[in-house]
Amino acid sequence: MADSAITLEHIRSARARIAPLVVHTPLLPSRQLTERVGVSVSLKLESLQHTGSFKLRGAASYLLSLSEQERAHGVIAVSSGNHGRAVSYVCSQLGVRGVVVLSHAVPPEKVEGIRRYGAEVVVAGDGYDEAERHALAMQRDQALTFVSPFDDPAIIAGQGTIGLEISEDLPAIQTAIVPLSGGGLISGVALALKALKLSVRVIGVSMERGAAMAASLQAGRPVEVIEEPTLADALTGGIGAENHHTFRLCQALVDEVVLVSEEQIASAMRFMLEEHHLVVEGGGAVGVAALLYHPVQISGPAAVIISGGNISPQRLHAILRG
Numbered sequence: 001m002a003d004s005a006i007t008l009e010h011i012r013s014a015r016a017r018i019a020p021l022v023v024h025t026p027l028l029p030s031r032q033l034t035e036r037v038g039v040s041v042s043l044k045l046e047s048l049q050h051t052g053s054f055k056l057r058g059a060a061s062y063l064l065s066l067s068e069q070e071r072a073h074g075v076i077a078v079s080s081g082n083h084g085r086a087v088s089y090v091c092s093q094l095g096v097r098g099v100v101v102l103s104h105a106v107p108p109e110k111v112e113g114i115r116r117y118g119a120e121v122v123v124a125g126d127g128y129d130e131a132e133r134h135a136l137a138m139q140r141d142q143a144l145t146f147v148s149p150f151d152d153p154a155i156i157a158g159q160g161t162i163g164l165e166i167s168e169d170l171p172a173i174q175t176a177i178v179p180l181s182g183g184g185l186i187s188g189v190a191l192a193l194k195a196l197k198l199s200v201r202v203i204g205v206s207m208e209r210g211a212a213m214a215a216s217l218q219a220g221r222p223v224e225v226i227e228e229p230t231l232a233d234a235l236t237g238g239i240g241a242e243n244h245h246t247f248r249l250c251q252a253l254v255d256e257v258v259l260v261s262e263e264q265i266a267s268a269m270r271f272m273l274e275e276h277h278l279v280v281e282g283g284g285a286v287g288v289a290a291l292l293y294h295p296v297q298i299s300g301p302a303a304v305i306i307s308g309g310n311i312s313p314q315r316l317h318a319i320l321r322g
Helices: 008-018 031-037 055-064 068-073 082-094 108-116 128-142 153-169 184-196 212-219 246-253 262-276 286-293 313-320
Strands: 027-029 041-045 075-079 098-102 120-123 175-179 201-207 256-260 302-306
Touching: 008 055, 008 153, 008 184, 027 153, 031 041, 031 262, 031 286, 041 153, 055 082, 055 153, 075 082, 075 128, 082 098, 082 108, 098 108, 098 128, 108 120, 120 128, 153 184, 175 184, 175 286, 184 201, 184 246, 201 212, 201 286, 212 246, 212 256, 256 262, 256 286, 262 286, 262 313, 286 302
Parallel strands: 041 302, 075 098, 098 120, 175 201, 175 302, 201 256
Antiparallel strands: 027 041
């Protein structure tokens, strides 16, 4: 899949490819959000995926598209947590050597989650971009295959399988609300939904602190941002000055971008636990925060992607206590 023209057929092929490694996650109607916003809202619970986030789909799609020779040499990934966990899991299932490079900013529970599946963990740099530079140097030195967290056709197609599932479970969908980071998730979901139903409105949501894709879309080109501590740690990191796919796709397919504050993210996490009894990490809760606190333009039925649930009980308890 070297061609940048990713189609619905690529996404369908990815779905068949990854089927043994992922689950079709639930689409849960939310009476509470429906009452708040006045249109039907459902929650796509990728937090219940095997590794606790949607990232498993893209990682599985990419690794299963590699040649036997490429797998034999091993792979390397840079991650803010969930991508590394997914790569580690898929490598353990396929018997492939996996190396995951993390920055010192990655929460300890996410580091431990990656190690649990057997990947070699390297901690380097104060932020995502520094860790990425270290990973690319290791990739060259050890002849490993680099597994992009977002800017690759096979990754995007894997994440797009979420759009296929939503279209099947909610055929009348009018609005999709999707966490926005490097753009792999929202690009794949938007490609699938708009190929099947052009009228679907796609809204990307990120945090106010260091939202690289949001800043790049506003500037009209990929830009660097200062990485700041945030509850939505899964959404941190740049999109790459040489971004090949996701920036262009987000420009073409994303209808609106919303930024939410740290207080709004924490409140959305509490809302999900109290109202739905679901543990959701900060990056996974941004779509709910947007519905609760911003006048987003939605029509129903609407689907909100809950992208991950990887947070320690201790950290969640601290957030719940304010």
